[in-house]
Each structure stands twice: as structure tokens, then as C-alpha cells.
Amino acid sequence: MRYRSTRDVDSAQKLTFEQALFEGLAPDGGLYIPEAIPQVPLSKILSWANLSYSELALEIFRLYIDESEISVSDLADIVERSYATFTHKDITPLVKLPNVASEEENARSHHNLENLYVLELFHGPTCAFKDVALQFVGNAFEYFLKRRNQNKASPSDRDHRITVVGATSGDTGGAAIYGLRGKENVSVFILHPKGRISPVQEQQMTSVLDDNVFNIAVEGSFDDCQDIVKALFSDLDFKKRFQLGAVNSINWARIMAQITYYFYSYFALLKAKGVPLDTASYAVLTKIRFSVPTGNFGDILAGYFALRMGLPIDRLIIATNENDILHRFLETGSYTKPTTTCPVSGDLVRATLSPAMDILISSNFERLLWYLANGDGRTPAESPDAQAASEAIREWMSTLKSTGGFSVPETVLERARQVFDSVCVSNADTTDAIKRYYHHQYSQALDQDQLSNPTLPAGARSSYVLDPHTAVGVVAAERILLSDASIGSAAAVNVVCLSTASPGKFPEAVLTAINESVPTESTQLGFVPVEYRDIAPQVLVDLEGLPKRCIFVETEGGNKAVGEKAIRHILEEKVGAGFV
Numbered sequence: 001m002r003y004r005s006t007r008d009v010d011s012a013q014k015l016t017f018e019q020a021l022f023e024g025l026a027p028d029g030g031l032y033i034p035e036a037i038p039q040v041p042l043s044k045i046l047s048w049a050n051l052s053y054s055e056l057a058l059e060i061f062r063l064y065i066d067e068s069e070i071s072v073s074d075l076a077d078i079v080e081r082s083y084a085t086f087t088h089k090d091i092t093p094l095v096k097l098p099n100v101a102s103e104e105e106n107a108r109s110h111h112n113l114e115n116l117y118v119l120e121l122f123h124g125p126t127c128a129f130k131d132v133a134l135q136f137v138g139n140a141f142e143y144f145l146k147r148r149n150q151n152k153a154s155p156s157d158r159d160h161r162i163t164v165v166g167a168t169s170g171d172t173g174g175a176a177i178y179g180l181r182g183k184e185n186v187s188v189f190i191l192h193p194k195g196r197i198s199p200v201q202e203q204q205m206t207s208v209l210d211d212n213v214f215n216i217a218v219e220g221s222f223d224d225c226q227d228i229v230k231a232l233f234s235d236l237d238f239k240k241r242f243q244l245g246a247v248n249s250i251n252w253a254r255i256m257a258q259i260t261y262y263f264y265s266y267f268a269l270l271k272a273k274g275v276p277l278d279t280a281s282y283a284v285l286t287k288i289r290f291s292v293p294t295g296n297f298g299d300i301l302a303g304y305f306a307l308r309m310g311l312p313i314d315r316l317i318i319a320t321n322e323n324d325i326l327h328r329f330l331e332t333g334s335y336t337k338p339t340t341t342c343p344v345s346g347d348l349v350r351a352t353l354s355p356a357m358d359i360l361i362s363s364n365f366e367r368l369l370w371y372l373a374n375g376d377g378r379t380p381a382e383s384p385d386a387q388a389a390s391e392a393i394r395e396w397m398s399t400l401k402s403t404g405g406f407s408v409p410e411t412v413l414e415r416a417r418q419v420f421d422s423v424c425v426s427n428a429d430t431t432d433a434i435k436r437y438y439h440h441q442y443s444q445a446l447d448q449d450q451l452s453n454p455t456l457p458a459g460a461r462s463s464y465v466l467d468p469h470t471a472v473g474v475v476a477a478e479r480i481l482l483s484d485a486s487i488g489s490a491a492a493v494n495v496v497c498l499s500t501a502s503p504g505k506f507p508e509a510v511l512t513a514i515n516e517s518v519p520t521e522s523t524q525l526g527f528v529p530v531e532y533r534d535i536a537p538q539v540l541v542d543l544e545g546l547p548k549r550c551i552f553v554e555t556e557g558g559n560k561a562v563g564e565k566a567i568r569h570i571l572e573e574k575v576g577a578g579f580v
């Protein structure tokens, strides 16, 4: 398998998986896509149904990484180690949500909310979904560097190394640090805006004391951090000298790693429903849709690849918060940055309760656009329209840059609508969902036995604590299940909502939703306010009081040039000696 840039799929530039992993972004500004999407027949897919998570990941990754690059046994070892850090035996368990619909809603919708599930993607080290990909990416970097060093011309040559530099507003930095900590020949420098990330995220990142991890708190905003990182990457001499690398969400390896859980949850759902796993039963398989809380379009793009590989996904739901560029695109065919500033952030980006989805544009959307522009899109290598699609991408992206938006032809929009729905969810509806799913256990209709039994088996839960990102996905799914006229009683439609973070990671929003404006019923039935330790996994609770290490960079009141100079100095001092 080779990889090509969305902006020039015809170019002679074809990268191996290893090259695509280390390069991240293509030099022409495009994103790497595989030259063909592997097609997996249904019989083959169903033969994977009883594999463990790691075994399944191995099957899928093998389709995207040639054996000449990583042998099967080496890949199996990398995959195994990547998921050994997860605390749940299923890695990404599927949990049935309680049906919180009113009697009237249930009657009208044929009890559709009985078919609502969450896929918990937060059992990795940082309690958010980015771990699923970044645990693998860290091991893959280490693997390739080790091999490059073995193949060095002479033992006196310098080691091949990589210096990962990134800016974070919270989740990405943490997942990168936990993915790269302690990896040989890898150093990681993560900039965050001092005092402007959540206390949990700050604790999580700065309490990692490995020698190769450097947290840098910059006086300024997230954008200042981002600008400093961009400045370093655009200094090509500096970039080359330090072998700068990025692990942001446009990295192909991250998308690939996320494909696994779509397959895995598909099987988990069929098993939960008692559907026999053979092709003969396929005709009666229930329909499965995924609802994905979306920011940079990386998570849901993996679902699109799963679908194009042959997994019988019915539809994909793009769930956005008030940063709704993707929702507006699906409505109008126009992909346009907002023009008015947010009263809270004072910026074009809205400050919402789901901050990991607070984006202006979705960096991975370009990949989907290429497939939409190319029509059948399966084979950049062979399709006669492939280069025309790249031309369209170049034109759209340059219009986006110069005017802040572009529109696609009706045919392209139609292709998007054949696969995707979109729903935009407000802050108020996010809070309301967290409240409803928690307080459901106190609804009068529930059996009192359930209340006194807090350890109900999965599938029989009477309440569920949603994090605000997951809540966005759940509200989107509810809207579709309760209103889409095409969902009748005959063909049950199941929706799996991707749960991207543990509620303990965003406790302010969760505790406010649960503890304020408490429903009267709950109070009557003995509700006691919920505390942080009730909703946080042990790893997060244990962070408190751990020693921390962080370098503070002053910018003399927001002067980025001063900040950049200081960061260069830090890199030089900490790892400069390792490079020529």
C-alpha cells in the first residue's frame, strides 16, 4: 500500500506507510490517502467477529501496511503493546443506554430509543478517545526509528531521532505525551496556554516525569502556542536539524488506528442483539448507524473508511456543537467559516461545553472532500477522475484561504448526503442531556429494585453519566431516532454513539448539569449531589497531589517572537546535543 496527497494524487510522490507516518502533512499542503481502499467481502468481515480487539486491529492494519514494512509478528507485537495500556478488557466496550424517552415519544417512535448505545473509547491512559490512535503511533515511531538506527552506515553516525512539537488546548497534548513517554529516540515538547486548560488536563500532562517529555506553559492563548509551533515548522533548517515531527489529527496513522473500533462495535452490537454471525443471516441484520461528536473530522472519517471497506454501516451522523461548519455544509453545500465573533471567547470560534470540538474548520474534511469529488473514489491509482478531484481540492482550499469559504457542486453535496446526516447541538441541550441520562434512575416509572442495585449489568442500566462531548453525539442520535420518518418499526435502526471522553475529564460541565436545577422527582427519591470522585475513573483521582514538572515561558505580555525565541532555546538546551 502506498499513500498519495489529496492535492496531487497523480504525482510520482508515493509514500510508504512509514513515510506517511513521519511526514504527517504532504509538502503541497494536502493530506495522505491510501491509493486504494481495501475491499473486504462480508464473509471475511464476519469471520473477524470473534477476534479480540488487538487481533482485529492487526487484521485491519495489515491491509494498510505492507508486510515488507512491518512483518506480521512485529505488527502483532506493536498492536498488543498499544492496547495493553487500556484498563477495560474489551478496550472499547459497548454499553446500552437507558431509554429516557417519554411515553408519548416512545409510542410515536416505535420505542426507537431502546436501540441507543454508547461505545466507550475512553479507557486508555488519558481517558479520551485520542489514546486509541496515539498509543499505537508512539510505538510505531519507536519501531521505525529503532530499525533506521540498526541500519546506520557506521556505528559512529548520529542516531535517527524525532522531536515532536505540538500545541494543545487540552486533549491532544495529553494523549500525545502518554503515547510518546519513554519511547527511545523520541522527544516530545507540548505547549499549552498557561492557566487556560482545565485543571485535570494540566495535572495529567505535567505529572508525566519521563526524561523525554517537556511540558511548556506559555503566557498567552492557544492560538499563540499554535503560531509559535507553526513558526518553528516553517523554519526548514530548524525543522530538518531537530527532525521535527507532528502527531496532529491529520496524521494518516491516527485515522487508520481508529477504523478498528467501528468493526469491533459492529460485532458487539450484533452479539448484544443475538443476531447470528453468518452471511445467511445478513439479510436480517439490523441497521447500524454511528453518531460521532465531531471537531476535526478525524474520528468520523475512520467510520467512512470502515464503510467503504465494506462494513455494512447504514449511515454516519456528524454531531457538532455550536461550531457547526460541517452541519452548515451538509445543509447548504457551502463550507464557510463563521463571520461573527463569539461573545464568550471574543473570537470566531465559539467557546462551548465540549471544548475538544471547538474548531473553525475541520482539518480532516479535505480527505472526505476528495472522495466526494472523485465519485467512486476507491482507487486514486486507477480512477480516471482522480486528478480532477485533486484539482477541485486545490481550488476549494485556495478559495477557503482567500475568502473564508467555498461551495461545492450539487452532485458532490448529494454524495455526502447519501452517507452522512448532521445535527448541531447547543450548550443548553448538551447540559440537558447529561441531566436527563443521570436523573433517569429517579423517574417514578422505574422499579425500586433497580435503584437499590447500583451494579446492574450493562444493558440494564438505569442511568448513565455522559461527558459533554458524548452528550452532543447522544442528542444528535436522539433527534434522528425520534424524528426520522424513514425509521419505521419494521427495520429497527440502532445507533452507536461514540463516547470520546470520560465524564471525569470534564467535571465542571458534568457536575453542574447533574447537581443544579435538580428535578423534583430526584429530590423526593433521595438524590444526593454527585462529587468529582463519583464520576472520575481512579487514574484521574490518583493524579491529585502527584509531583509536576513544567517549563514556564514568558512572552512579555503576548509577544510571540519572544516566546518563539525562548522555545528554540529550550529545544537546543534539552535535546540539541543529540542532533548534528
Ligand SMILES: *Cc1c(COP(=O)(O)O)cnc(C)c1O
Pocket (backbone or CB within 6 Å): 128, 129, 130, 171, 172, 249, 293, 294, 295, 296, 297, 298, 299, 300, 356, 357, 469, 500, 501
Ligand atoms: C478530539 C476530540 C473530539 C473530536 O474528534 P475529531 O477527530 O477532531 O473530530 C471529540 N471529543 C473529544 C473528547 C476529543 O478529545
